[in-house]
Amino acid sequence: MKLLPLARQAEVTNGWLRERLRAVLPEVMRRARVDLWLVVAREYNEDPVLPSLLPAPMMGARRRTMLVFHAPEGGAFEALAIANAGVGLDGFYTPMWDKTMLAEAAEDQWACLRRVVAERNPKRIGVNVSAEIAFADGLSKSEHDALMAALGPELAARCVSAEEVVVGWLSRRLEGEIEAADGINALAHGLIAEAFSPRVVHPGVTTAVEVAWWLRERARSLGLGCWFQPSVSIQRRGEHLGDLGSSPDAVIRRGDLLHCDFGLHYLGLATDTQQNAYVRRLGESGPPAGMVAALAKAKWQQELLAAEMVIGRSGNEVLRAARAAMARAGLEGRIYTHPIGYHGHGAGPMIGRYDNQEGLPGAGELRLQDATLFSFEMFVEHALPEWDGQRIKLATEQCVAFRGGEVHFLGGRQTAWHLI
Template sequence: MRAPLSAISALWLLSTACATPGATPPNSGSSLREAERPFGTLRQQTERQQAWLKERLEVALPKLMRQYGVEMWVVPMREYNEDPVFKALVSGRSFAARRRTILVFHDMGPEKGVVRLTLGGGAQGGLYEQVRMQRQVDGGGAQRTAEPWGPDQWQMLKQVLQERQPKTVAINVSRTFAFADGLSHGEYEGMTEALGPEWTARLKPAGGLPVDVLAWRSADEERFFAEENKLAWDIISTAFSSTVITPGVTHVKDVEWWMSQRLSDLGLDTWFHPSVSVQRQGVTEAQLGQDPVIQRGDVLHCDFGITALRLNTDTQHMGYVLREGETEVPSGLKQALARSNRLQDLVVEELRPGRTGNEILRTVLGRMKQEGIDGTVYSHPVGLHGHAAGAIIGLWDRQEGVPGNGDHTLIPSMWYSVELQATSPVPEWGGQPVRSAQEEDVIIGADGRVRWAYQRQTEFHLVR
């Protein structure tokens, strides 16, 4: 039977006190939420995000526009129908487009740099020049500077184009990348109708530009990502321990909800609900059902992600519930984990800027087969989205490669979730295959070198 709510609440209080070093004990008279701010106050977080935005706009954007041959980039969107690239181009205090926001980027060359204009919407902490309009805003006939709105904005855009005379104008339309396809059909119709055939003829797809603008990460974002991954590790380590799990009592969904609640209590979010699953000797997945009670001798698996300061983690770890009298994990299970670790090595060794996702996948799978590993690789970028912008390295059901999404190339200063699984027969379980599925985040640095964002799992989490 399920543990009563009061028991689960007690477990939460205990784990909250134990899981975070230096946390205030529950009976201290202080608020746990006030005591635990893993990434600082909201103000500190937003200031940090603003510094990231400034560096992205001043350092990465000009380089990427020139790499893709984009002279001018226009990104229109309406409130609550934001372009996917929106979150890479605005401050931490901007949660939605304002009415209609049109962002314009014009590359004036290496000396003058990229001019950043916004036709509607805020200046994003002074990083954009706001283009306003004069109009009557009251019955007295007074002309005042007003926020542009509606069809007037398209005319303002046309005026910007006429003044600046770009040879081509990049827009976010793509049949390959969702991240490069943010221009809605209605916005496209309104824009082209106002611009007319001459300017419409100069529109062209932005290609991989929005993809790589989303993918690019700064050095301080890397430092933050290490902190974020460490927190993910800490939460998983507590979830897969006797602090949260009582064999024979705790259901897998109890653990999932504990992980989700833990994030909420820390003032953080997640981009997917945590999942926990069980593999058991002599029992099939169908026999286990959707929400089994965790028993001694079970192999545990979790998939868990944190969202903080708009950045996402993605982690899959393995756990083991010791049987009575056991002091360590059976050798066969250790070997299963070692095989998935080896498969991680192969992926990391092949992750290099300039290579496509499909190229990396083919190479890794060839090496995997040579080493006799029975596995699959389905790694992906991570960052401002969980399944983020960049080249996909396989899908769990598309090991032959992913046309389009897998043909994009990796860039320096981006992140990946190395996600994969290796299946191994376990002698102690009578040869029953056990799936060791792991996912660990890595950083591809500005120098192209790959390192674990925090560390990787090489030993099972233990429930004693």
């Protein structure tokens, strides 16, 4: 598996940033009726949206970084920076402050911000404060107080939550990003296939936790990061070895059902994948018929959810419709699907949670938009005849693109058991 050199990765992601600032953000702001958006963050206390707005190789705020976006109705869009010169924003943002590392500016940073905002005289100013959406709540208490003081009463009174802008910016994907996400997910699937193979798993010797750490080490060897610790779970006839998502220090045996949860970051995009493997008993050529039937149910569950994904529906509406479809089909299980993108658990409409199948306030009320990515996360329960009717949870997670009102499975899809 060959990944792009870091410099080439920067070229790709910077190209996406230029296009997103040109084509995505103005549309998102105008849809939200926010004609000016402020992102203010200090070094080591990053706003969660800030990294998505910074070109590579800039890795975070420098001292205090202020970004101003102006999208007036009928006027030209502006992306402005109020930050020290030479920190990496040049070419993407128009500099509005003349402070360098060696020379002080004629006005301080907050005074510059007030001047820039006042000159544009916006009707609605979006700021990152939100009770429901964490991605839109990145303005710390002290920075919020300083911002309101700098703006003064008249401009401060025009400030509104930038929730809709933040969610739209983080969730909307370019066509090039969707194409790249397909390959990135294929890479993740390939690493899982390698983990669930005799190259890694030696029945009677290897433990589940060793396979989980192998996935983490293998990703690192390729120069990739995991955004959470991988897990490898075991389900075994007649025994309970921990819930899904655990990595027991138990030796893998023939006849076991293995499950993994694995997420990468590459080119600024996250993956999140759960797949399943069967460790064949001596003399077996494949999984028992009951396991084949269980995987067919899991695929059906994914398809029932895909059929309910409709532009304009809320996450809660999709959840209710999909659960009703499951009930009609006689499928038992849960759906806890989430957006994915810059963040693994991304911005946008949540479709259930593992511990909440009734609907969610806030994120569950957000509505599906086109050109977005989701991680279809769910499980079905199935009684295995070969295990004397013991019930198993077959959990799957598959990244999809929601584009043109249709669901596209990214990087292929698990349609058969990994066999060890």
